[in-house]
Amino acid sequence: MRQDVIIFGPPGAGKGTQGALLAERFGLLRLSTGDVLRDAVQHGTPLGLEARRFMNAGELVPDAVILGIVGDHLRGPAATRGVIFDGFPRTLAQAQSLDGLLAQLGRTLGAVLVLEVDDETLVRRLSGRRSCPSCGALYNVYLKPPREDGRCDVCGADLGQRPDDAADTVRRRLEVYHEQTQPLLAYYESRQAPLRRVNGDRAVEAVQRELVGLMQS
Numbered sequence: 001m002r003q004d005v006i007i008f009g010p011p012g013a014g015k016g017t018q019g020a021l022l023a024e025r026f027g028l029l030r031l032s033t034g035d036v037l038r039d040a041v042q043h044g045t046p047l048g049l050e051a052r053r054f055m056n057a058g059e060l061v062p063d064a065v066i067l068g069i070v071g072d073h074l075r076g077p078a079a080t081r082g083v084i085f086d087g088f089p090r091t092l093a094q095a096q097s098l099d100g101l102l103a104q105l106g107r108t109l110g111a112v113l114v115l116e117v118d119d120e121t122l123v124r125r126l127s128g129r130r131s132c133p134s135c136g137a138l139y140n141v142y143l144k145p146p147r148e149d150g151r152c153d154v155c156g157a158d159l160g161q162r163p164d165d166a167a168d169t170v171r172r173r174l175e176v177y178h179e180q181t182q183p184l185l186a187y188y189e190s191r192q193a194p195l196r197r198v199n200g201d202r203a204v205e206a207v208q209r210e211l212v213g214l215m216q217s
């Protein structure tokens with residue numbers, strides 16, 4: 001599939017999980033700007049050093065930085081493949097720049113898939129989220145706790161928490177979503193982009209089934 005897709009929604013809505021499944025199923029390249037930034041932070045690159053303070057405070061990284069990442073991907077690894085954008089665009093300026101970039105590169109936006117989840121559920125999902133730094137297994141202290149507190153069921157390593165999943169930062173991330181990102185839905189509606197809303201507060205498989213159906217419709 002050469003069409004590009006945006007998976008849209010608040011932090012914790014399941015964009016990463018659902019986006020990865022869709023990417024595999026449809027042979028798309030998943031571009032998570034959050035993953036690119038976290039990787040840069042971990043490796044201590046100049047990008048990571050710049051992005052880190054914004055991320056840890058739950059604020060958005062400046063548009064110019066994000067657009068640099070996306071432009072590089074679209075001209076590089078994604079030049080011949082459809083992309084699923086996860087966590088991008090997050091501001092009006094990013095959405096407008098994406099439109100320009102896609103037009104310039106002769107690409108089309110096939111769908112904007114919106115995962116809807118209420119704030120209370122998001123807070124529990126995000127502040128409870130833990131992951132294994134060794135094997136990548138995911139847990140949630142409220143919803144899917146490990147058998148032994150703080151330890152990975154699969155490999156026994158100590159579980160970690162994303163710094164921006166701390167309770168205060170989660171609240172700020174949700175505010176930022178409502179203030180700066182949610183208004184993009186009206187933008188895409190006004191552009192008559194194919195916007196599809198899905199209830200994200202269901203089992204992973206049920207949400208995925210619906211998304212796959214929408215991608216094929």
Ligand code: AMP
Binds near residue numbers: 094
């Ligand atoms: P995510 O993993 O998508 O929740 O992103 C984690 C953090 O990375 C966000 O809270 C922002 O600080 C930053 N980030 C990721 N994508 C973007 C974006 N498109 N625009 C601005 N900041 C971003």
